[in-house]
Amino acid sequence: MAVGAFTSYKLMTAFPGLDMISITLLSGFMTAMVGVAFGLPSLRIKGFYLAVATLAAQFFLVWLFNKVPWFYNNSASGQISAPERDFFYFTNIAVTGPNAESWAKYLFCFIFVFVLAWVARNLTRGSVGRQWMAIRDMDIAAEIIGVNPLKAKLTAFAVSSFYVGISGALLFTVYLGAVEVGASYGIQKSFLVLFMIIIGGLGSIFGSFAGAAFMVLLPVVLKVLLVDGLGLDTALSTHFQFVIVGGLIMFFLIVEPHGLARLWALMKEKLRLWPFPH
């Protein structure tokens, strides 16, 4: 995510004429390349050890963006801030910067989410996706039936990094507007994304949407409920939030590893058969 954000920052400041759609896509490609580089060890190590190896990438990148002033154009504070840029060529609609209208921001992100989700859906259904799943389920068996592990693993890293890069770029350019790498793209953010996937459900596209919605909406709901509704003070409700999120993660890991996506599917199933189940 940090790679995506910093790529778009460098592109935005170096080429003021560029529109946001190309900037965001280019940031995605840049992140994909970095992702492939960090994915190379995946050919040798797997499982838990791979997770730790990619964790190293997290720390390395944050350190890099803090250490090298070129990435933040030598600003005194090490922060990057997004200047105003347009939606697309010849349209005069700002999507970044303080003067951007909310509807423009929303539509801009919505287009990306829609197109990318559609692509993801089709990728997983096609031969590439089937190769990934084969490798995920059992890599030796997959190799025997003719899946090239090098290609499958590296494309998986590239495509997921591409998605992550786009999300990082959008978080910085459209949502936050100014970013400090340690605070916005630190380990906390990685954990948040991981929790979204765990709660939403591993291995499903709908699950990531459900998980993201859940993790973003929960604090808002809790704040409305506890602070405005029950009149607790802000600090207490924040502490409650930690307890509730932690409890939910444990609950999902133990009771329903497939997360909200599975719950949703079960509910649909039950409602279809209701009121006369088998």
Place this chain on the structure above:
Amino acid sequence: MKKLLTLTLGAAVAAGPAMAELVFPSLSYRTGAYAAGGIPFADGYADYFTLLNVRDGGIGGVMTAVPECETAYDTERGVECYESTRGSGALVYQPLSTGITYQLIPRTTADGIPMHTMGYGRTSAANGDVFSHTFNYPANYWDAASVIINILLEENGGSLEGKTIALLYHNSAYGREPIRTLQTLAEQYGFTLSELPVDHPGQEQGNQWLQIRREQPDYVVMWGWGVMNQVAVQEAVNIRYPMENFIGNWWAGAEHDVTSVGADAAGYRSLNMNRLGDMPVFDEIQTLVIDAGLAAGDGTNLGSVLYTRGMYAAFLAAEAAELAQEMNGVAQIDAAMMRDAMESLVITNETMEAAGMPGIGPEFTVTCEDHGGTGMAIMQQWDGEQWVTLTDFIAPDDAVIQPLVLEDSAQYAAEASIEPQCGES
């Protein structure tokens, strides 16, 4: 205990944009690694407005409201807090976080709401020509760096040639702010600057202090906040670093930073931008706010360094609101009037005395070009039990800072394509 706060909060939610009161949102943080500094500041800020409500019936006859929003010193949540409170008729924002300040500078400017970042935030915001809605009087980070060097110069007979100064800083926008000034000053006075970053949240400082022990710098200057301060003071005691050569900025000099070490930390010095000690206003807060059960916190922070600073911030905001009422002749002011008033604010010893806090800060005048105040600060020292004020207000070296401010703000103006606002008026 929280009744009034909840009532006002409820009222603010219920009344919404009806604007029956003057709203001063408090982006506080009472949780997380920085809560130790956030709580007393938020208490002081809220209690002063409560005092105005109880004693004077608000400002100019209009009650004040201080809706609180928890940010946990997290920039994203700070932005969310801003977005959720800006529609409530907010007059001025005080985020008490440099990271959040950077996020809010473009937003507040676009929304026309002034932001007051007292002694933190973006230093070059002192150039009001570029930063129309951001104010950082009475002082800023580069002033602090310069004041520290001025004090050291005085102690060393006017020369720091050949000395080494280590800067121990929080590795964030906040901690990196003084580096540029200190580098310039290092060139000018011939001392060596070594930079030691400490990563968020600041509990891990073993390496940095090992390095300090090895290099034995003549002075250690700290830009710390939250839990980082306590750890640093403890580590300094552990390696037996001479405490009087260890100097914090004004966010690294509160009671809670040193009480955990106590008497061993005696000698530790820090800057402060507000004076300490007994002030008549504390008695009024005690009787009218805390004893009446209206305090924002548990009332134990009254008179502490950061409580006083929060109260000082509230006082400056209230003065500006009063001025805005006078300038426009209406009681119910809006954010634009507030901004204009902040830009023509004059704080004299008489105004401070009238508010029951004589000499709490320096006298200063804000103008369209200069949003930064005088930048003067005092030096205080921990004697093992309490903070003792060592000096009077000391001025920074404007000849060094002003060109840096202009350079940095010009860069921002070019990046964000801002036209200077002061020329035409």
